[in-house]
Every structure is written in C-alpha cells, then in structure tokens.
Amino acid sequence: MKRKSLFALSAVVVVAAAALVPVLWSGSDYLHNGTAVAATPADQAALIKKGEYLARAGDCIACHTVRGGKEFSGGLPMATPFGTLFTPNITPDDQYGIGKWSQDDFYRAMHTGRSKDGSLLYPAFPFTSYTKVSRADSDAIYAYLRSVPPVAVPSRPHELKFPFNNRNLLIGWRTLFFREGEYKPDPTKSVEWNRGAYLIEGLGHCGMCHTSINAMGGPVNSAAFAGGLIPLQNWYAPSLTSNKEAGLGDWDIKDISDLLKNGVSQRGAVFGPMAEVVHNSLQYMTDEDVRAMSTYLKTIPQKSEAPEHLQLETSEQFGGELLKQGQKIYADNCAKCHADNGLGMPPSFPPLANNQSIQMPSAVNPIRMVLNGGYPPSTGGNPKPYGMPPFAQALSNQEVAAVVTYIRQSWGNHGTAVSPQQVSDLRSAPLD
Structure with missing residues (x-):
C-alpha cells in the first residue's frame, strides 16, 4: 500500500492524507484457521466495509494496481534512485497474493516492515508511517483485502542496483530511520487534533513526500514536513511547516478541508500527482476526518527548513x-x-x-x-x-x-x- 512512485504532490498546494474508522473486536469474536472472524455475518460485513474505507484512506489502490489491471494485483513499477521496485499482489490468492497470510502476518508487515517469512521490506512500502496504525485498523484492512477477488498474477522481482539488492543492508537503514510503535495521543490536545495527527502521520504517510530524503533514502527528520524535491518525480512537495510555502497557519479550516476533499478551494487547487491522491483517496473520507486532518495541519509548528536543492540563478x-x-x-x-x-x-x-x-x-x-x-x-x-x-x-x-x-x-x-x-x-x- 504505497503511494505511487515515492508519492507525489500538488503543484499548487498541499497534502496527501488519510483517515480511519476504529474497529474493535468484541469478546464474541473467534479464530478460524488463525484468522479473526467477526461474530456474525453482519459484523463481518461491517468490518469489511470499514476496511474498505481504510484502504481508501491509505490509497492502497494507487500502488497495487496497474492502470487497466486487476485491482490490488500489483506490478506497478516504482522508480527510485536505487533501481526499480515492483509492487506486490495483495489479493487473497493463495499462490501469488496474501491468501495464506494470517491477520498477525499482515499486522507484522504494517507495524514492523517484515513480510510473512520474516524478510525485511523495502521502505518504499511506508511501514515507517504504517507502524502508527492501530491493530484494530490493520485488522479491518486485512478483512477487506481478504474479501476482494483473488488474482493469480505473480509479483515481479525488483530490479535494484548492487548493493541495494541485498536486503541485509536494510538492517542499518532501519537502525537509523525506523522507530516502531503505534500512535500515542497527546493528552494536551483535543480529540479532533489527535485524530488528525493519527491520520496524517499514519495511513496518510504525508511525510514521505513532504520531508526531504538524504542520499541513503532516509528522511531528514530534523526537517520533518519541511518539504523537498521528490527524487525522480521532478515535483516539489512544499513545506507544511512554513507559511512561505504550504504552511496553513493563516488558512481557514474550511479552505483546507475543501482543498483536501474537493481538490479546489478559494485559496488554491491541487494539480499533478496530488490530484490523483485526492481523486483516489481523500474525496472518499468523511467530513469529520477531513476536518480533523485540517485541524492538525493548521497547527504543525515551524521546524527546520528542508535542505536546499540546486536551483540555477539568473543575473x-x-x-x-x-x-x-x-x-x-x-x-x-x-x-x-x-x-x-x-x-x-x-x-x-x-x-x-x-x-x-x-x-x-x-x-x-x-x-x-x-x-x-x-x-x-x-x-x-x-x-x-x-x-x-x-x-x-x-x-x-x-x-x-x-x-x-x-x-x-x-x-x-x-x-x-x-x-x-x-x-x-x-x-x-x-x-x-
């Protein structure tokens, strides 16, 4: 569930985002072949519906579906400075998809960045953000993906340059750039603000575009959300921490919400790859979730500016x-x-x-x-x-x-x- 090609951005303003609907397992739920199943068909239907919403929030379809291909069957090429990655099949096909994955396997991938067999996943899959997603929400997404038609399409091998094709190198990368852990609410903030923070920092993985990456492909955490040029995309993800760029401190909540939900507002419009994010994902979010995201975005504090990229100057x-x-x-x-x-x-x-x-x-x-x-x-x-x-x-x-x-x-x-x-x-x- 990765945003297209390291995730792209608006030409005029602002954000990728996401949302959630909490899903709680009741004491009457039970395990079937290692997989949690809701107590009644109605409960299972509701769980799948919430999982579909959450998958929309994470814009899973954007990366795991090739244009004209079967939904979630993978195969989308993702160009990186280190070579080309191909997204996997996440339909419930037993041979080529996640049909044999348990609920625990799926949560492990989301939370720790490890596949079913324990191998390390490349961080183009945004597990550094998804680790913040609650177990209940991960389970709901899993239930939804189990409900889609299986597609017998094998995942295409990655084409990475040496030595980046050696997954063992990811151990060092993870030590430097990955901190595992679900989102912890800030008790000094409102419920709405915490909801927005959870959405932006978790399934939304907005920082993957709006935070510069270094030569190792890791985020420059000292300049989180401070913007940067997206490698190989040649789009600039503007800073969300500075009102000189896309900081939203002087925007009305309504204008921010309109931009996220509709793609246009009285203050601007989204174009380019960010338009795809709004089209595939944000327009389907509830008004309450969009407002929560807007509330959080409006309060992101000023941070260090992103590293400057070379820009030719004129006399x-x-x-x-x-x-x-x-x-x-x-x-x-x-x-x-x-x-x-x-x-x-x-x-x-x-x-x-x-x-x-x-x-x-x-x-x-x-x-x-x-x-x-x-x-x-x-x-x-x-x-x-x-x-x-x-x-x-x-x-x-x-x-x-x-x-x-x-x-x-x-x-x-x-x-x-x-x-x-x-x-x-x-x-x-x-x-x-």
Whole structure:
C-alpha cells in the first residue's frame, strides 16, 4: 500500500492524507484457521466495509494496481534512485497474493516492515508511517483485502542496483530511520487534533513526500514536513511547516478541508500527482476526518527548513528582461483565466497573487504547470474541474522562464527569477 512512485504532490498546494474508522473486536469474536472472524455475518460485513474505507484512506489502490489491471494485483513499477521496485499482489490468492497470510502476518508487515517469512521490506512500502496504525485498523484492512477477488498474477522481482539488492543492508537503514510503535495521543490536545495527527502521520504517510530524503533514502527528520524535491518525480512537495510555502497557519479550516476533499478551494487547487491522491483517496473520507486532518495541519509548528536543492540563478539584469517579456506573455495567454491582477476566479481558476506555491524558493511546480498543464481531480464536490492547457509546444524555454518569472514577481509576490536552463531540464522530465 504505497503511494505511487515515492508519492507525489500538488503543484499548487498541499497534502496527501488519510483517515480511519476504529474497529474493535468484541469478546464474541473467534479464530478460524488463525484468522479473526467477526461474530456474525453482519459484523463481518461491517468490518469489511470499514476496511474498505481504510484502504481508501491509505490509497492502497494507487500502488497495487496497474492502470487497466486487476485491482490490488500489483506490478506497478516504482522508480527510485536505487533501481526499480515492483509492487506486490495483495489479493487473497493463495499462490501469488496474501491468501495464506494470517491477520498477525499482515499486522507484522504494517507495524514492523517484515513480510510473512520474516524478510525485511523495502521502505518504499511506508511501514515507517504504517507502524502508527492501530491493530484494530490493520485488522479491518486485512478483512477487506481478504474479501476482494483473488488474482493469480505473480509479483515481479525488483530490479535494484548492487548493493541495494541485498536486503541485509536494510538492517542499518532501519537502525537509523525506523522507530516502531503505534500512535500515542497527546493528552494536551483535543480529540479532533489527535485524530488528525493519527491520520496524517499514519495511513496518510504525508511525510514521505513532504520531508526531504538524504542520499541513503532516509528522511531528514530534523526537517520533518519541511518539504523537498521528490527524487525522480521532478515535483516539489512544499513545506507544511512554513507559511512561505504550504504552511496553513493563516488558512481557514474550511479552505483546507475543501482543498483536501474537493481538490479546489478559494485559496488554491491541487494539480499533478496530488490530484490523483485526492481523486483516489481523500474525496472518499468523511467530513469529520477531513476536518480533523485540517485541524492538525493548521497547527504543525515551524521546524527546520528542508535542505536546499540546486536551483540555477539568473543575473539581476537578465531577470529584469525576463520580467518584462513575461508580462506580455501573461497578458496574451494567462490573463483571461487568472485575471490581469492575478486574483483569478476561484475556485475554478486559482489566484496567482499572494499564492505561496508560486513564490516558493523552488520554482519547479509552476514551471511544470506551464509546460505540462493539468487538471484538478474530478471529485464529488467538483465533478467538472477546469483545467490548464500545456504550453510546452507553444512557448520556448526562455518564454516559459519569462512568464513564470513574471507571476513570481508581480502583484506583491516575492519569488526569484527563473532560468531558461531550469525550464529545459524540466521539459524532458517524466510526467508521473
């Protein structure tokens, strides 16, 4: 249950997330072949339904289903700096899936990052977050996965470079970067806040995108949630700890909730891979869970900033030339939707003025949006989203750099100028 390709992010704002519905075993439940079974068919049906909700919360389908393939049959390639991982089959097929896994086996994988045979799992599977998930919620997900149709598709072997294909190396990685343990509520915070913290830090595994990773593939914990460039994705996951980026301290709870649930709000919209997260997962969360997540996100404290990635700089003189050129390009191509004053027409066309994601130190996301365009997700609250057309074929590298420079430096925005070389580098980047 891993978010697609080390998990991707919004071009305009914010978060991957998740939710839960607590499931408690009653004293009348019993074991059948080592597997807990609810006392009555109605109890089992309710358990499966809650497990389906939780699987949605974890966005399991995004990683364990190839486009056009059978649900949860695996095989999705996940590119990493160390080689390509392929997601496993998690249907209840006895030979190729988890049909012979017990409830304890499944919880061990979630909680400790170990497979049924005890082998260490690679951390592209976010067990560093899933360890916080309660046993009751793990059992519910297990019950749901046992209820889906089995698919006899073998899992494809990973294609990792030497020495990363040696799982024994994971012992050192785990010593440095993994702390096992379920989420412990903070007694000084409200029930709603703790619910949101559990969702964001557990099944949501938001930190896997919004925390930079080091050369060993481990999170820079001193800068948790402080943002960073996602390796091989060429999308920037903005900081959730700084109001200069995607920190939400000055957002209304309603705007945060709208963004998570619908993909659009009065303050912005999600694009790129984050749109998939909203489409596959967040739109199905209850209003109460989304509000809990919003409450927690709004209070994430300021932390150390993420390590800065190299970004090509332009001279002051050339930056001024780009700004002037970009003004005309904006008037010809962008003002019709985003308005001459950059205020847009939210929620259909997000504002560019005073938009943190436009003026962040990293210009990766606005460059990619101009080059590739995109749509917010189609959701129940926004079934017919307005999209942005791609300009990669219409504008040169310098013209893209010029218009992005213009929107980063106009209407009170305080971004820096963009280099045409950076546009060139991103033009050839993969789209997902």
